[in-house]
Amino acid sequence: TQLLEQSPQFLSIQEGENLTVYCNSSSVFSSLQWYRQEPGEGPVLLVTVVTGGEVKKLKRLTFQFGDARKDSSLHITAAQPGDTGLYLCAGALDSGSARQLTFGSGTQLTVLP
Amino acid sequence: NAGVTQTPKFRILKIGQSMTLQCAQDMNHNYMYWYRQDPGMGLKLIYYSVGAGITDKGEVPNGYNVSRSTTEDFPLRLELAAPSQTSVYFCASRDRGRRNTEAFFGQGTRLTVV
Numbered sequence: 001t002q003l004l005e006q007s008p009q010f011l012s013i014q015e016g017e018n019l020t021v022y023c024n025s026s027s028v029f030s031s032l033q034w035y036r037q038e039p040g041e042g043p044v045l046l047v048t049v050v051t052g053g054e055v056k057k058l059k060r061l062t063f064q065f066g067d068a069r070k071d072s073s074l075h076i077t078a079a080q081p082g083d084t085g086l087y088l089c090a091g092a093l094d095s096g097s098a099r100q101l102t103f104g105s106g107t108q109l110t111v112l113p
Numbered sequence: 114n115a116g117v118t119q120t121p122k123f124r125i126l127k128i129g130q131s132m133t134l135q136c137a138q139d140m141n142h143n144y145m146y147w148y149r150q151d152p153g154m155g156l157k158l159i160y161y162s163v164g165a166g167i168t169d170k171g172e173v174p175n176g177y178n179v180s181r182s183t184t185e186d187f188p189l190r191l192e193l194a195a196p197s198q199t200s201v202y203f204c205a206s207r208d209r210g211r212r213n214t215e216a217f218f219g220q221g222t223r224l225t226v227v
Binding site: 004006009010030031033035040041042043044045048050086088090092099100101102103104105106108 | 117144146148153154155156157158161163169171172203205207209213215216218219220221
């Protein structure tokens with residue numbers, strides 16, 4: 001059982017469309033991060049959210065941390081082919097060892113020109 | 114800047130063979146991690162370390178061993194390779210002190226067991 005579940009697993013959209021990716025858990029996290037991974041490369045950090053209800057914007061990307069710190073979402077406005085990649089959420093648990101960084105199951109996004 | 118360096122980049126093993134995947138970081142990070150990633154999937158934590166001499170199991174430790182004799186190096190050992198260990202392996206490191214520090218990844222080792 002995956003501690004962090006992402007949905008959808010695959011998403012293929014046309015350039016210019018909007019989309020939302022979800023990251024859900026039954027556990028409470030002290031922080032959640034979103035990474036993007038391109039083929040043949042390691043993941044690269046996009047953003048970190050630490051406060052329940054927090055919203056962060058990075059150009060056309062909007063990240064939200066749930067009020068209870070159990071879930072997060074990533075919204076992309078007017079998607080572009082350059083947004084194509086594997087999006088991963090990652091969390092440090094609120095209880096026990098916050099040093100253990102757990103990743104979600106991933107969302108493979110394809111933006112068609 | 115080197116960051117996190119993994120070697121080798123590719124390897125083919127026969128069933129039952131052993132090998133060590135090397136990982137080194139030059140950022141003086143205390144926390145280091147080994148993950149495996151199957152095609153189109155997320156990362157599963159194999160082992161992690163919070164400092165030299167300290168290692169802990171992650172979600173999928175069976176069939177693997179690690180050691181952390183220095184802050185810089187965190188090798189992953191496969192003793193008896195099995196086809197189920199065919200995967201891409203990523204090493205990562207991050208700073209300690211705050212819970213929300215960025216993880217830096219190596220470029221991965223693609224391992225095939227035949």
